[in-house]
Amino acid sequence: MNRQFLKTLLATSVVVMSSSAFAGQAPGAASAPDIPISHHDRVYAAEQFSNTVSVTDPVDNKLLGVIRLGDPQPGNFSPLYKGQVLVHGMGYSPDHRTIAIVSIGSNSVTFIDTATNAVKHTTYVGRSPHEAFFTPDGKELWVTVRGENYISVIDAQSFKETMRIEVPAGPGMQIFSPDGKYGYICSSFNPETDVVDVADHRIVAKVKQESPFCPNIAATPDGEQVWFTLKDVGRTQVFNAKPPFTLIKTIDTGPITNHVNFAVTAKGTFAYITIGGTSEVKVYRTDDFSEVATIPVGNLPHGVWPSGDGTRIYVGLENADALAAIDTATNKVIANIPIGQAPQAIAYVPGAAPNPDDRANLQSLGVAGQVAHLALAPKNQAKGEKPPTSVSLFDQGLIQVLQASVTGLEPKQRYVLALADHADGHGAVEPLAAFMTNPAGSAIVEATGPIRQIVQGSGKAERRYLVVTAGEPSKLGAVMQVQTP
Structure with missing residues (x-):
C-alpha cells in the first residue's frame, strides 16, 4: 500500500x-x-x-x-x-x-x-x-x-x-x-x-x-x-x-x-x-x-x-x-x-x-485585498476615546465603495455624510449620502466614487475631509462628526 x-x-x-x-x-x-x-x-x-x-x-x-x-x-x-x-x-x-x-x-x-x-x-x-x-x-x-x-x-x-x-x-x-x-x-x-x-x-x-x-x-x-x-x-x-x-x-x-x-x-x-x-x-x-x-x-x-x-x-x-x-x-x-x-x-x-x-x-x-480605513468622531471627543464611526473604502480599481458604520448620533434623525474643505468641517461641504439613523442612533451608509484619492490625497488643493452633518443635502445643519487624523 x-x-x-x-x-x-x-x-x-x-x-x-x-x-x-x-x-x-x-x-x-x-x-x-x-x-x-x-x-x-x-x-x-x-x-x-x-x-x-x-x-x-x-x-x-x-x-x-x-x-x-x-x-x-x-x-x-x-x-x-x-x-x-x-x-x-x-x-x-x-x-x-x-x-x-x-x-x-x-x-x-x-x-x-x-x-x-x-x-x-x-x-x-x-x-x-x-x-x-x-x-x-x-x-x-x-x-x-x-x-x-x-x-x-x-x-x-x-x-x-x-x-x-x-x-x-x-x-x-x-x-x-x-x-x-x-x-x-x-x-x-x-x-x-x-x-x-x-x-x-x-x-x-x-x-x-x-x-x-x-x-x-x-x-x-x-x-x-x-x-x-x-x-x-x-x-x-x-x-x-x-x-x-x-x-x-x-x-x-x-x-x-x-x-x-x-x-x-x-x-x-x-x-x-x-x-x-x-x-x-x-x-x-x-x-x-x-x-x-x-x-x-x-x-x-x-x-x-x-x-x-x-x-x-x-x-x-x-x-x-x-x-x-x-x-x-x-x-x-x-x-x-x-x-x-x-x-x-x-x-x-x-x-x-x-x-x-x-x-x-x-x-x-487581487484588488479585493485593497482597502483603506478611516474613522469619524465628534470634534470635542476626549483624547484616547474610540471613534464611534468606522469607514472602509473598498477598492474597485479606479473607484471605491465607501461604507460607514455610523454610531453615536441621535435616534431616528436625518444626517448627511459629506466631504468638507477643512478637517474641522468648515468651508464648502459636498454631500455624498443622506441617511436616517435607526432607533439606536446608528446607520450603515454607502457611497461610490474616487473617494480615497480625495480624502487621502497628498495635494492640499485637492484634499477633502469626511464629515457627518445634521439635516438634509438641500439644507445642511451642524457638523456632528469629523475625520480623525
Whole structure:
C-alpha cells in the first residue's frame, strides 16, 4: 500500500465521518459527535463588494484563496454582465459537500462543490434574496426572498424551485430545528417571526418581534431555544423552539446587532452575538442569559459560526476585510485573517475538503485585498476615546465603495455624510449620502466614487475631509462628526 493511497484513504475516512452527521454544534444537534479541527475543514465567507467567497484553513488560520463569483464596480454595471452582484448569504448541506451562496443584487443562489471549489449550478429566484439554508435531511434549500413575500423552496438535487411558502413581506433568514421538524423565519420588514412545519410547509405559529428588522436567526443545538437579532433597535430575542413558541427573553445587546450563533463547550452552551456598532462580540449563557464576556474583534463584526468541536468561533469583520478566530476557552481573539471585501455570512464546514492540499478553482485576492480605513468622531471627543464611526473604502480599481458604520448620533434623525474643505468641517461641504439613523442612533451608509484619492490625497488643493452633518443635502445643519487624523 503506497503513501499516496494511504493519504487518499485517510482523507476519505475523515470526510465520511464528518458527513455522517452534523457535529454537536450549530446548526446540528447537540447529541451528534464533535469533529476536531483539521486541515480538511474550511471556513467560508461571502464578500459582497468583491463578489467573492473566501476559503480559509482553520488549522493554520490561513486564507487559501477566493472563489470569484463576479466582478467589482463598474464592470458589474454593464447590461451584458453575467456574474453575481452583492455576494451575501450562505448555507451548507448536511453532507458538507455543497455550499449555497446567495447574491442579493443578481437574485441568485450559486451551488458550489466544497471538494473542488467549482460552481455546480446557479438558480435564479425572486427579487433580493438574503439568506439560504438546507433542511437537516438535505432534500431542500430554503431561500428567504427578502424583496418579496415568500420562501423559495429549491430541490437540492435538481436545483429547481418546487414551491413557495408565503410569509409577510421581507423575510430575513430561516433556520431549522436540529430535528428538522420546524423552520423558523424572521422578518426584515415586519415584526413577525413565522414557525413552519417542514413536512407540509405550513405556518403553524407566529412570534412577535420587538422591531421589524431581523437579519439573522439561529437555533440552539439542544433544540430548546431560538435566538434572533434586531439590527435596528440593538436587541436580541429568545423564544421557545417548541410549542407554544413563547417568548423567553429580550436582551439589550447594542447598536447594529448583526448575527448570533452558538458554541457547545464543557462549561455549557454559549451564544456569540456580533455587535457592529461597538466592534465587539458579546457572549451569553443560554441557561440564565447572563453576559459572560465582551470581546473586541475589529470593525463592524457581521457573520459568526462555530468550529465543528466548539473550540473556536469565527467572525467576519465587514469593515476590516478580515476573519477573526476566537478561542472559546478564553474568549480571546487568536488570529486575524485577511479575506475579501465586506464579509457578510460565514460558515465553518468540517470535512469540506477530501484533499486538503487541493487549491483547484481558487484565486488570489487581487484588488479585493485593497482597502483603506478611516474613522469619524465628534470634534470635542476626549483624547484616547474610540471613534464611534468606522469607514472602509473598498477598492474597485479606479473607484471605491465607501461604507460607514455610523454610531453615536441621535435616534431616528436625518444626517448627511459629506466631504468638507477643512478637517474641522468648515468651508464648502459636498454631500455624498443622506441617511436616517435607526432607533439606536446608528446607520450603515454607502457611497461610490474616487473617494480615497480625495480624502487621502497628498495635494492640499485637492484634499477633502469626511464629515457627518445634521439635516438634509438641500439644507445642511451642524457638523456632528469629523475625520480623525
